[in-house]
Amino acid sequence: MNDNLYEIFHNVYEYKDKDTNNHFLLTENLAPGNKVYDEKLIRIQNREFRTWNPFKSKLAAAIKCNLKHFAFCENSIVLYLGAATGTTASHISDICRRGMVYCVEFSSYAMQSLVSVCEKRTNMIPILADARKVEEYLAIGKVDIIYQDVAQPDQIRILKINSQAFLKSGGIAYLCLKARSVDVRKSNSRIFKEATQELEKDFEILEKIDISRYEKDHMFYVLRYG
Numbered sequence: 001m002n003d004n005l006y007e008i009f010h011n012v013y014e015y016k017d018k019d020t021n022n023h024f025l026l027t028e029n030l031a032p033g034n035k036v037y038d039e040k041l042i043r044i045q046n047r048e049f050r051t052w053n054p055f056k057s058k059l060a061a062a063i064k065c066n067l068k069h070f071a072f073c074e075n076s077i078v079l080y081l082g083a084a085t086g087t088t089a090s091h092i093s094d095i096c097r098r099g100m101v102y103c104v105e106f107s108s109y110a111m112q113s114l115v116s117v118c119e120k121r122t123n124m125i126p127i128l129a130d131a132r133k134v135e136e137y138l139a140i141g142k143v144d145i146i147y148q149d150v151a152q153p154d155q156i157r158i159l160k161i162n163s164q165a166f167l168k169s170g171g172i173a174y175l176c177l178k179a180r181s182v183d184v185r186k187s188n189s190r191i192f193k194e195a196t197q198e199l200e201k202d203f204e205i206l207e208k209i210d211i212s213r214y215e216k217d218h219m220f221y222v223l224r225y226g
């Protein structure tokens, strides 16, 4: 493979541009020729890669901030809560190429763009639903991974009910916790402390990564269920 391209996790690459000396995170495009947001498409040895922007994706931000537990594999079945227009979900689709990414989103406006992203990918399914109403998408069955980014006051409760309904025992949950959405009157450190205590009741906390350098007021949790 190209000297400047290193696989740092399964299907996730770091690329050093020789001309500019800039480092990029990349995933290989599962839908060649198509962009999802304003990422760049780069051809390396006949393969097309997409740049992955840590200022637009909290999973990329966590990787930049030294994430250690990367559970996404070729065949992973992923439930993505708060998929918006598919920015991060599409990179997960590039990674879990023979798996499935179920994308739950309750905004019908975001859903319009999400549907056109999913149409170009064989492993992404859009679900227009409120992540508080698991009964509306029970048909998906059990999943290996839950990725949640909903920025709601009850975001921990949402993760718990979805884990109970869908996450395999020993499965991994990635939670992007936005302090300002929980309670604007409390300090971030107090919110993260209380959130950690609440999460510990149901999960083993594998990592707690401060990603505020890329996304203000956010903590990125990696959790093992059951």
Ligand SMILES: C[S@@+](CC[C@H](N)C(=O)[O-])C[C@H]1O[C@@H](n2cnc3c(N)ncnc32)[C@H](O)[C@@H]1O
Residues within 6 Å of the ligand: 056, 057, 058, 081, 082, 083, 084, 085, 086, 087, 088, 089, 104, 105, 106, 107, 110, 129, 130, 131, 132, 149, 150, 151, 152
């Ligand atoms: C911060 S954005 C997600 C960005 C996205 N995860 C990404 O990285 O590409 C949060 C999204 O969660 C959605 N959302 C918030 N609460 C939700 C809920 N209860 N059920 C489903 N979607 C929800 C919002 O509509 C919004 O699109």
